[in-house]
Amino acid sequence: MKIILYKNVDNLGKKGKIVVVKPGYARNFLFPYGYAILASKNNIKIFKNTKKLEKKELKNKIRFYERIKYKLDKVKHIKIFAKSSKEGKLFGSVSIKNILECLNKNNIKVDKKNIRIEEGYIKKLGKYNIIFKFTKSITSKVCLEVLPK
Template identity: 40%
Template sequence: MKVILLNSIKKLGLAGDEVVVRSGYARNFLIPQSKAILSTKENIECFKKKKLMFENQFLKKKLEAESCAEMISKLGSITITAKSSIQGKLFGSIGPKDIAKVISELVGVKIYKSQIRLPDRNPLKFIGNYNINIHIYNKISVTLEVKIINLPLCKKDNNEYDDKK
């Protein structure tokens, strides 16, 4: 079944594209959620008028994404402190949500956890340096180095250690 996409859909196409999908996917998901319309002669004619608007929106988002990518690449690397054992294993893990929060605070642009691509798709569980990929928008991505270091401990009496506050 041919449909015209009203929104960009990951792994399917951009807004304005005419794509062929399975009829059940179109009838039960895309059309009821207003993500696509049937590809008929009337809809194609109507959509040609709207296509310029979609192209302008796409260009605007692309420019915003490129500026965001430039700001992130200027960071070069970020450092995250976390508690860990003597062997370097973290107490807990550093996931996409944690990394997105740090980047958003440093850059001032909202980065979502779904945009962060971790190596092996698993949370980071050891101290070290990791290269992560940040997918910003439609084929615009940036590689960033994440350094995870041990949280320093304060020495108390009797050689006991306590978390630094």
């Protein structure tokens, strides 16, 4: 039975590949879990069209991420004011939510899954590096300075 793989399947193939498998394997495992569909002429045409659309969406996403990276490269430095003790220890911590609020004030909209704090948690006053990773090749680094209120 010829099938088109919708997802990568170990020991079988990668997404988009047309492979021949036994009918029972296809009916009982691949079709019910959404790993594959039957490779008819109509399904092959539909799959090729969806691949073209996915490529177009990926290009648009990359352009969007490059625009955000350009805005972040212009900013380069973010200041956040937080309540702290005399020794410089914060009451609480600076979280990704605080960073997002600061960026929204500068009209930069970033998803929280794209933000990485290099030093981990921010619990003291000082300077920290924030890494914005959109794709493997599109990353940006911004300096975050935590100041007393």
